[in-house]
Amino acid sequence: MSQEFSFQLSFDDFELSLLGEPQPVVDSEEFRTKVSEFFVRQFIGFGGAARVVLNDQKREIKVVWTTNSDWGTPKEKALKLLNDGQIENALPILWTLFHRDPSDAGTLFRLGLAYNELGQFSKAAEILQRLIDVEPDHVHGLTGLGVAELAVGNLLIAEEWLRKALSIDSDDRWVLRNLSACLLKQNRVEDAIPIIQKCLTIAPDDIAMMVGLGEALDALGRTTEAEQQYRAAIRTGGPEHVVDVAKERLTEKSEATFRSGGPLRLDAVQYIQDALNRFKGMTDQEIQSLALELAMLGNQGLDINNSTKKYEINSLAGEFSGLNVISLMYAAFQQFAPGEDVGIDLSKEYEIAKSQS
Amino acid sequence: MDPNTTKNEFLKKVEDASGKPVIVTSDPNCSGHAVIKVAKADQPAHVLLYKPQHESVLPYLVAYQCSLALRVIQAAPETQYDLVNQPDMESEVLSLMENHAKGNSSIPPHVVSQLAIQFGHGLGWQLRSMPIAMRLDQGIHEEHPELREFQQKSVESQLQENMHALSPQAKQIAPEDIVRPNASMNAAFAKFWAEIMKSPIVFAPYVAAGYSPVASELLSINTATPESSDHDRELVVAWAKLLGLDRWFKTKNR
Secondary structure: OOOOEEEEEEHHHOOHHHHOOOOOOOOOHHHHHHHHHHHHHHHOOOOOEEEEEEEOOOOEEEEEEEOOOOOOOHHHHHHHHHHOOOHHHHHHHHHHHHHHOOOOHHHHHHHHHHHHHOOOHHHHHHHHHHHHHHOOOOHHHHHHHHHHHHHOOOHHHHHHHHHHHHHHOOOOHHHHHHHHHHHHHOOOHHHHHHHHHHHHHHOOOOHHHHHHHHHHHHHOOOHHHHHHHHHHHHHHOOOHHHHHHHHHHHHHHHHHHHHOOOOOOHHHHHHHHHHHHHHOOOOHHHHHHHHHHHHHHHHOOOOOOOOOOEEEEOOEEEEEEHHHHHHHHHHHHHHHOOOOOOOOOOHHHHHHHHHHO | OOHHHHHHHHHHHHHHHHOOOEEEEEOOOOOOOEEEEOOOOOOOOEEEEEOHHHHHHHHHHHHHHHHHHHHHHOOOHHHOEEEEEOOOHHHHHHHHHHHHHOOOOOOOHHHHHHHHHHHHHHHHHHHHHHHHHHHHHHHHHHHOHHHHHHHHHHHHHHHHHHHHHHOHHHHHHOOHHHHHHHHHHHHHHHHHHHHHOOOHHHHHHHHHOOOHHHHHHHHHHHHHOOOOHHHHHHHHHHHHHHHOHHHOEEEEEO
16 A cells, blocks of 8 residues: 545534543543544554544544555654744644643744744643643753743743742753743843843854844943843844844934934935935935945944944945945935835924925 | 557457457547447447547546447346436436525526536446446556556546535535535545545545544445346345435436
8 A cells, every 4th residue: 555545524414423431522631532542453464554643623533554664653743833934733633642742842842933933822821831741851851831921911920930940951052041031021120131141152153142142232221231132132143123123223313313403314314415416416226325335334333423434335435424425325215215124213403404405 | 479469459358258349439528537338229329429628637537438339239238337327317316406596696697407407417427437447446556556657647636626516616506405415426536546545635634524423334236246247236226225326317228
């Protein structure tokens, strides 16, 4: 036999008399467990591989089997689905495996994690608690339990699980990451900082932690150190959304410093006026090309509060301060994409410059 | 013996027994994996049609269809019969389908009558062929080991197709009175092959769905009925009675 076979059966169509006395109620946990056991018995001595999947949502039993030796086991299949991000497809397989062996630590862990991923935190906590009953020192199980409790706002319970995980493995970056998040949620910034710093010694390229540390330092008024963390995150690179947060924080800080000089910056008005005069001799396409070049330059980070630092622009002769570059960029974008966020609001300066040019 | 040689021998047996050639041709629209249309007195040749996707098991399909044709051609005239519909079969099946389709989003109203015809005729075809099929298959399995690989591949594919009838989706489309006799016959077929292939697992779906007792009863009818084609009619009538299909089908002399 080499073909893959499969069949599906509604829970209602399963012959209850096969499950022994007393017959379980359809849909009950006992029903699922006994159905699973029934098929396990059917496949005892069978040379191939089989998967029995109970889908609670559809109330269906799906059985697939083959003699093909390189076909994965249900565990392997579930793992592959989880790795592929197909959590909802993995769930019925994991649930079936759980019913087959409710004390299998691997299944309990994956099932708990799957529920966490799906945002079903109370189910995740229930399953992961079972895992800890079976294997009290399961670091990632304890972490998952902490994450589930953290998600529903049980911050002290979450901290307890995460600290227990940390006592078993003090170098686990995921424990450190989640513990720091838990402490930050409790506004215990000073407690969180050494945890984040330790995480960064273990995973020096974890830019989410760099940003987290920056924010924690900011909260304590240690702005220069915070800025260093944001810059380090941008320099290191990584997930775009995290890099964007780092840039956003830097921009906020620059803008705050920039605006501390007064509500209206006349130097910026002047730069924009110069830009608008420059644009009169340029085509629309040339302005767009310039804007693009300036945006790329800005992407690397511009210091708008230090007039001694100069930047070069390929399409324009000379050297420009950070504020000049950003003013030029703002004015350029206003010509063809006025809604575009260039990272700083120079609308007041632009309106004045425009009325005077 | 080489499978192709066996295949040609089966074709020759039919040609020798009937005095007419067998034309073998692929047809994507033929019913089942293959079908043989035995020539009537005024027709010059028998026609064996097979689905192109089953070409890889053609030696077995030809052996099976030729065995079926020989059973018809060589039967004594007084034992030859046809399975026909009872007068109310079509209207009853249509009524069942109409009731089943009420409020059922899986069945668009315009396909109800078409499905009723398809299901009614399908059950008749299955009743006429399945009890006999097992006998023919057993003969091929025992006498032609060179065809076993083809036979097994073909049967496995059929077993898988049959398993779909147990699914909740099938039950959404067909009423219980259609599903039950169909699945019962499929269960007998699976139990029969589970024993021959020494693979009880192919019968497991039917055990789980509660079809084990009826499958055993159907197979016991086969065991109790003599092998000769002279008893085919008796076999089909007994299956029809057990399945409650005698209200829709009857046999008549050809």
